[in-house]
Amino acid sequence: MSAHTHAPYEPVFVGARKQELDDVLKRYPTKMAALLPALWIVQEARGWICEQAMTEVAAQLDLTAAYVKGVVSFYTMYHQHPVGKHFIQVCTTSPCLCAGADKVVDAFLEHTGCKELGVTSADGKYTVIEVECLGACGFATPVQINLDYVENVTADKVPQILAGLK
Amino acid sequence: MAENTVNLTIEGRPVSVPAGTSILEAAKTAGVLIPHYCYHSGLPVAGVCRMCLVEVEKMPKLAPACATTVGEGQVVHVYSEKALEARKGVLEFLLINHPLDCPICDQSGECELQDYTFAEGRADSRYREPKRFDPAEDFGGDVLYVKNRCILCTRCVRFMDDVHETTALAVVERGDRAFIGKAPDADLTQPWAANVVDLCPVGALLSKDFLNKARAWELDRTASVCTGCSQGCNITVEMRDNAVMRFKPRANEHVNKFFMCDAGRFSYRDLNRADRLEHPLVAGMAADWETALAAAAKALQGRKAHVVASPSLSNEALYLLKKLAAKTGATVRYHVAQGPEAPLPGVDDLALRADRAANATACELFGFTRTDDVLAGLNAGDVVIAAGDVLEGLGADALAKVGAVIAIGTLRPTTTVATVALPIATVVEEEGTFTNLRGRVQRFLQAKQAPGLARPSWYVLADLLASLGEKAGFHTASEAFDALAVGEAPFAGLSYGALALSGAVVQGAAAGAK
Known part of the structure; x- marks a missing residue:
C-alpha cells in the first residue's frame, strides 16, 4: 500500500466532481444517504478508494472516517486496493x-x-x-x-x- | 405505588421497576443475571449479540432482554427450554471461529464467553471446518486486538463513538470476515481509550501492559481510590505476591460510572517501587521508632515549625498534621502538581483533573495554604516538617539554613539534611479516606504489606503528636476518621462505617456536588 501513498493526495471533490456530488446530494433527504454514490464517484475518479479518500468523503458528508471505512469494506465492489485498468x-x-x-x-x-x-x-x-x-x-x-x-x-x-x- | 412503576414477573419473582426499564436491568433487581455480551449499562443499547434472548409469555418470538422494555403483567422466563436452546445456538455460532485458546488467553478466568459457555453452551462443537485465522493487531495506546477471539459485540466501537466521542473504531468487512478496524490514521492513544479493554467481554482487546503477567484467578482484589488526580475514580487494586499487577475501574455512579483514565490506570507502577524508606532514620542512620520519634520531638523543642503537606495524604493524616501544626504554631503549606485536564465527553463531570493529587480538597477544607513555593517564608533555624515525600526534587541548599528537617515519606529523602526520616505506607498499604474535588469522602482499603518498619501515615502522625505531649492514640484509621468528623465542621455527621464503598459528601460541598 505504501507504494501508492508517496504522491500527495489530491482531493476528488473539486470542480466538476464536486458539482456531481452536489447533484447527487439533491436526491437524498440526508447527506449520509449519499454515501454509496459518493464512493462511486471516488472509485470512478481514482480507480480505488484509499484511506485518504475515505477521510475526504467523511468530511464531505459529515460522517466519521471510521463509518466510511466500515461501509467501503462491507461492499465487495468498492476496491480497497488499486486494480488494473x-x-x-x-x-x-x-x-x-x-x-x-x-x-x-x-x-x-x-x-x-x-x-x-x-x-x-x-x-x-x-x-x-x-x-x-x-x-x-x-x-x-x-x-x-x-x-x-x-x-x-x-x-x-x-x-x-x-x-x-x- | 407510583404511576410510572411497572409490575412483572421474572423467573417467578415479582419485580417492580420504573417504566422504560429493560427486562435485563429489571432481572438484575430480582437477582437474575441474563447472559449478555453487547449490552453494557454504561453504553447505548445495540442488540447485536442475541445472547440475552428470553421467553416472554404472549410474545410470538423470543425477545432480546437488553432491548425490550418491561410491560405491565409481563411474565418472563429466562431459563425456559426455548430460551436456553436459543442461547445455546448463539453460543455455538460465536464459538465457530473462536480459537478456544483459553490456556494462553489473558482474559481466561474473567471471560464472559467462557462463563456463559460453561453455564449454558454445548459441550462440543459440530463445526468441522478450519477456523478463520488472523494475526493480532496493535491498536496503539495500551490496546492489543486479537481478531480471532472477537465476537463483534461492538462495545468498544460504542464506547469510542458515544462515550469518548472520538471515532476511532468501526466494524469493517462483513459476514465471517468482519472484524473491528481502526479508522484511517486513528489509534487508541486517547486519554480514556484503555477502557475498551475492560469493556471487552472476551479476550479480543487486551492490555499490552498486563499481557502475560498474571492469571485472573491469581489476583487478590481490594477496593481503593485512584490517586492520580482530584476526581477520585473508584478502583480495584489487583495484587499478586505483594506487588500491584494492575488497576481496574470500580463502578461508582456518583464519581466515575464504570471508567478510569489511562494515566490513572498506569499510576500503579509507582506503588511497586523498590527504593522505599523501610525504617526510621536519625541523622542518616537506621533507628527504631522510639528513638526516631524522641529525636523528632527533641528537634522541635523551642523551635518554630514550617509544615509542608502532600495533597496526596489521606484525610486522617492531614487532620493530624493540622493538629501537629497547631501544636507548633505553624501554618500548613501544600503544592499541587498540575497537568492538562482531559474530560471523558460522554460522562457528566468526569475528567482527568488538572490537580494531579487525590486530596487537594481536604487540604483546602482544613485551611492549608496552597502555594507553588512550599518553602516560602522559611526562616533560618525553623524545623521543616515535610509530610508525604514533598522534599523530592528540592536541592540541599534550599534547606541549608534550617534548624532541622523531619521528613515523613515513603521514599528515602533525596536530601541528606533530614534530621529524622519517618517511613510511611503508600495508599495501597494503608487504610483511610480521600475527599475528591466535589467533596465526596471515599474510603480506600489496604491491599499490600508495607515494607520493613513503615507504618500508616495517620499512625505515624498520631505518634508524633503523642511524643509532643498531645493525647492522640488511635488504633485504627476508623478511630482517626471519627476524631476528624468531630473536630472538623465540614466532616460533621460522617462516619467511617456509613461511608461504605461509594462514599458520602461533606457539609456545604460546592453546588453540583455528586
Missing part, C-alpha cells in the same frame, strides 16, 4: 463451473500475465477475480469486464476478448 470478474458459481468456468479463469490468468487471482498484471492493465453468480446462468460463462458483460465465454475465446479491450 480492466477489472475482469469471472463467474465461477455452479452452472458456470459445469460449463468450464475454471478453465476460463486459468486462460485469463495466463493471457493477462496476472498469474494469480486478485493480483494486478505488471503492466497495470489487468486484474482477474472470481465472483459469485452474475445472474447470467443461461449464458455460461459470463465475464464482467469493468461495467460490461461478455457472455458464453470459453477458454479459447479469451485471447480474442483481451485483444478487443482498449
